Amino acid sequence: MLKINGLQKSYGSRSVLQGLSLQIPPGEIYGLLGPNGAGKTTTINILCNLLKADGGTIEINGWPVSEATKRWIGVAPQENLIYRSLTCAENLDFFARIYGLSKIDRQERVQRCLSDVGLSDRAHSPAETLSGGMQRRLSMAIALIHQPKLVVLDEPTTGLDIEARYEIWDLIRQLQHQGMTVLLTTHLLDEAERLCKRIGILKQGQIAAEGTLADLRQQIAAAEILTMQTPAPQQAIDRARSLGLPHRYYGSDLAFWLPEVLEFKDIIAYFDGIPLDSIARQPVRLEHIYVEVTQGDRFR
Numbered sequence: 154m155l156k157i158n159g160l161q162k163s164y165g166s167r168s169v170l171q172g173l174s175l176q177i178p179p180g181e182i183y184g185l186l187g188p189n190g191a192g193k194t195t196t197i198n199i200l201c202n203l204l205k206a207d208g209g210t211i212e213i214n215g216w217p218v219s220e221a222t223k224r225w226i227g228v229a230p231q232e233n234l235i236y237r238s239l240t241c242a243e244n245l246d247f248f249a250r251i252y253g254l255s256k257i258d259r260q261e262r263v264q265r266c267l268s269d270v271g272l273s274d275r276a277h278s279p280a281e282t283l284s285g286g287m288q289r290r291l292s293m294a295i296a297l298i299h300q301p302k303l304v305v306l307d308e309p310t311t312g313l314d315i316e317a318r319y320e321i322w323d324l325i326r327q328l329q330h331q332g333m334t335v336l337l338t339t340h341l342l343d344e345a346e347r348l349c350k351r352i353g354i355l356k357q358g359q360i361a362a363e364g365t366l367a368d369l370r371q372q373i374a375a376a377e378i379l380t381m382q383t384p385a386p387q388q389a390i391d392r393a394r395s396l397g398l399p400h401r402y403y404g405s406d407l408a409f410w411l412p413e414v415l416e417f418k419d420i421i422a423y424f425d426g427i428p429l430d431s432i433a434r435q436p437v438r439l440e441h442i443y444v445e446v447t448q449g450d451r452f453r
């Protein structure tokens with residue numbers, strides 16, 4: 154559905170995309186992750202033909218990006234693109250007109266999209282009276298009004314409470330069930346873990362690691378992560394080093410990579426004599442892989 158190959162983009166002397174390549178087959182939810190400023194929105198803007206690349210190619214459904222391919226893409230940008238004083242139905246009708254839908258089609262699509270995002274009962278409410286979560290759902294309905302094949306969601310749940318997030322996640326899954334391909338950017342790693350079949354992590358303008366969560370887990374040498382709170386971190390680090398266990402800080406949380414799944418009593422024995430406030434094992438999460446890819450020097 155989407156093939157990006159060797160995409161390059163600079164702003165003045167600042168090189169943002171340096172050969173970004175990725176492919177998304179039809180019907181997949183793909184998560185594009187990367188730190189602030191990594192180039193996710195730049196990629197989306199090039200994809201939507203709003204910005205010109207300096208090099209590389211993008212194909213959508215086998216066609217190079219152009220004004221014509223815009224019709225196959227629906228975008229819900231980071232900042233909701235809605236007219237606050239218009240009602241939900243008016244907002245949708247406005248965008249349906251831009252896509253040149255006939256009056257009959259507009260009526261049908263407006264009702265359908267409102268229903269798909271659970272806003273039928275707010276059809277005649279001004280957008281400014283909606284909660285943040287509802288406004289985000291309206292923004293998604295706008296992205297869907299012209300029945301795109303590829304839906305691009307730029308940080309769809311940033312700033313929303315957990316209930317609103319659940320609703321958006323359900324909606325994204327529904328899009329997939331309806332056969333749409335989804336490109337999602339997010340800083341919420343649990344969101345990517347829950348929704349995305351494959352994940353690509355951007356670093357220095359390229360995809361530095363990509364795959365399913367299981368694929369990505371293969372790329373770091375840990376079977377489990379051991380987190381620890383101790384008044385004597387250096388002692389614990391020295392002990393772990395003598396045992397060949399690498400340590401990492403996730404924020405200020407000290408953790409050790411366990412190369413295999415061990416009995417808890419064996420783990421406790423490793424740290425015998427070191428004062429511990431708490432110790433816990435956890436599976437390797439996307440967070441651990443993401444930190445390794447974006448901050449370590451192994452992935453380039």
Ligand SMILES: Nc1ncnc2c1ncn2[C@@H]1O[C@H](COP(=O)(O)OP(=O)(O)OP(=O)(O)O)[C@@H](O)[C@H]1O
Nearest residue numbers: 164165167169187188189190191192193194195196
């Ligand atoms: N029009 C522009 N002119 C100059 N620099 C720009 C422009 N747009 C973006 N940039 C810079 O390019 C880099 C990539 O920006 P972009 O918005 O694509 O990143 P992002 O990965 O989407 O970040 P975030 O996660 O914060 O949304 C940033 O350093 C940004 O400041």
